[in-house]
Amino acid sequence: MTARIRIVLADDQAIIRDGLETVLNLVEDFEVVGTAADGAEAVALIAAERPDVALMDLRMPVLDGASATRRVSVETPGTAVLVLTTFADDADIVAALRAGARGYLTKDAGRAELATAIRAVAAGQSTFSAPVRDVLLGRIGAPDQAPNAAGLDAAASPATESAATAATEPDADPASAEALAVRFPALTAREREVYALILQGRSNGEIAQTLYVGVATVKTHVNALFAKLGVRDRAQAISKGLGRA
CATH class of the missing domain: 1.10.10.10 (Winged helix-like DNA-binding domain superfamily/Winged helix DNA-binding domain)
Incomplete structure (x- = not known):
């Protein structure tokens, strides 16, 4: 039997956390081992559980997602952070990547895309949704670049x-x-x-x-x-x- 990918969810909206937990636990090779309502809680939970993947929202109280990702990258480097957020503007994307995120999806991603992304970052790869890739390529081609x-x-x-x-x-x-x-x-x-x-x-x-x-x-x-x-x-x-x- 294939080992399950252990996941921590971090989002300040309870309905999002609960929905994601329900959906992901239905996937045979996934196991949600904890949820967090803010960035500081996420950092502590990830340090305790040492999951394979952390799904990280960006706009959270106490400690924002990019700052939490930076701490996870240093304190729990074995956990791959996959950003899952509503926002896909270039400043947020760059902040997340600089912090050490391995992937970046927007919340309009479908179940299949999310599952594929989780497996990819768990395997050490990087993944980005199509809107995010468009922003990245746009930044590369900006006049000041x-x-x-x-x-x-x-x-x-x-x-x-x-x-x-x-x-x-x-x-x-x-x-x-x-x-x-x-x-x-x-x-x-x-x-x-x-x-x-x-x-x-x-x-x-x-x-x-x-x-x-x-x-x-x-x-x-x-x-x-x-x-x-x-x-x-x-x-x-x-x-x-x-x-x-």
Whole structure:
């Protein structure tokens, strides 16, 4: 029998907590081990229960969700925090990612999407709902994030100059491998391709299929680019891609 994923729920609305607890306990491989009504209560409960996953609301009394997530990341690093909130504005998303959240869903997510996200973060992956991915990619492409070709070293190589041109063209994808070449020149060409796919929310398996390589090869590239970026996981890599980390 597969081990159950142990979950703590943190939300200041009792009806949300009760509803989620009922729904999640119906899933065969899930077990809700506790609920909390505020961030401080959540931190204490997570430290006591050490669940696999914490579903964390952001707007809570006593201690907000981002601050609670930051404490969990430091005090109970074995628990993956999945933000589940009504809000999907860029400031909230960035705050949650910087705090160490592994995933971010809005409360309009369906049961299947929520279950998939819980399993993903429990397995060490990062996951974001479609509206959140749109916000993240929008932040990457915001004018104040765009690379300034005029500020590049005059001795830049032709390849770098070409990438800078592509990155500043009106229709260029700011999360493309070419744009990333300007923003993160230490990455190899293949690492930039992998990073671009990470920014699209792709899993290692999906990246392997896209690039026609093995999953083990993808993991090697992911580990290398994480080291060069100075991040420890996908959530931090995406935050870094926002240009604000």
